Amino acid sequence: MSKRGDQKRQQLLAAAANRFWRHGYGSTSLADIAKDAGVPLGNVYYYFRTKQDIATGVADIFVAETQDMLEEVAEAEADPRRRVLGLLRRLSQSSRSRVDHGCPIALAVRDFRSEAPKASARAAESFELLTGFIGRELQRTGSRPSVALAKAREIVVEWQGGISLAHALGDATVLAESFRRAEQRLIQI
Incomplete structure (x- = not known):
């Protein structure tokens, strides 16, 4: 082309x-x-x-952007906790748009599922990348793999839950509180 x-x-x-x-x-x-x-x-x-082909292209963008962000975060810091904190800070930069419209990746996973299931699965890879990155970094702090993975999922769930509730209520404070809780969990690890 x-x-x-x-x-x-x-x-x-x-x-x-x-x-x-x-x-x-x-x-x-x-x-x-x-x-x-x-x-x-x-x-x-x-x-x-087809429209499904477009959905797959959109999902590919989400995955590529997630990969790029994780590479930038990893290059910016060597300490594993600081890497995860850096990731949380990067994610928080889009808070206003998430409060206004929800998470575009989560919405794509949901909306694509029935008509474009391959695109839905591809978009979900962004969450797998985030969880995997956080889990690996937490393992580097000495956490057992199963504990690190559970904590990584907890952080992603906190973030996504914060987006959902903040969007539903139209209240950015809810999402800011979620980021603070996620950061506090990191300190406790």
Whole structure:
């Protein structure tokens, strides 16, 4: 695909990701995505055969962005606890949009499940990456693998639960409290 073609493909994926997040997968049409991307509807089929293919492309973006973020966090700090704290701080930078719209990855996992199950599973890999990273870092602090994994899941659940409740209530304080609890758990490990 040409450079321009790749740019159009990325525009379509960005528009789709935003639409899916704000309006839901089921409520988003290919025409909506094309309009938001500034691409004629007929051209969408040049880049994607189906809406499910677009969902998979969006899920691929989530995984790639998660991988990139984890690599940046790992490069920025050698201490395992500081790495996890750094990750929590990175995640907290998007708090306002999460309060307003929920977690785009969690929503994609849910919304894609019935019509695009492969895309749903692919989006869920972002959570596996986060949990795995935190678990490995906690093992480096001396925690047994099973304990580290349980603590890693606890941290991700705290974050995701905070997003859900903050979104439901429209209250950013709820999410800020979740991040503080997650940081406190790290100190106790």
